[in-house]
Amino acid sequence: MTxxxxxxxxxxxxxxxxEGRSVQHALKDLxxxxxxDVKAHKMVDKAVHSLEKAQTxxxxxxxxxxxxxxxxxxAAAGVVNAERNIGIKQRHMTQLDADLEQKKQDLEEAQRxxxxxxxxxxxxxxxxxxxxxxxxxxxxxxx
Numbered sequence: 001m002t003x004x005x006x007x008x009x010x011x012x013x014x015x016x017x018x019e020g021r022s023v024q025h026a027l028k029d030l031x032x033x034x035x036x037d038v039k040a041h042k043m044v045d046k047a048v049h050s051l052e053k054a055q056t057x058x059x060x061x062x063x064x065x066x067x068x069x070x071x072x073x074x075a076a077a078g079v080v081n082a083e084r085n086i087g088i089k090q091r092h093m094t095q096l097d098a099d100l101e102q103k104k105q106d107l108e109e110a111q112r113x114x115x116x117x118x119x120x121x122x123x124x125x126x127x128x129x130x131x132x133x134x135x136x137x138x139x140x141x142x143x
Contacts (some may be wrong), residue, residue, distance in 0.1 A: 001009070
């Protein structure tokens with residue numbers, strides 16, 4: 001083997017070693033990247049699971065909020081109905097108070113008229129029984 005052959009052989013051996021190291025380095029990078037990829041998939045799966053849990057919790061909370069809002073609306077409607085009933089009852093009470101006052105006035109008027117009529121009847125009776133004798137005869141003679 002000549003010196004050129006030896007140099008060529010040395011060059012080929014060196015290239016072969018360098019390529020072997022490059023392949024080993026690429027293989028190591030591939031394994032590292034593959035590990036990172038597996039880790040990333042696991043992290044994505046974990047994140048998806050966390051998202052699903054959060055969505056489930058959010059749905060439960062939304063349902064609870066909806067139920068609470070419904071209960072609040074029912075309570076608010078109850079307040080409105082109670083206030084309306086108070087207004088109706090107060091108007092009815094005011095009307096009854098006015099009716100009561102009117103009936104008291106009607107009673108006082110009826111009592112006053114009764115007293116007046118009783119007085120007139122008593123005067124007529126007194127006139128008929130003794131005080132009106134001469135006037136009654138005079139009235140009869142004109143007929």
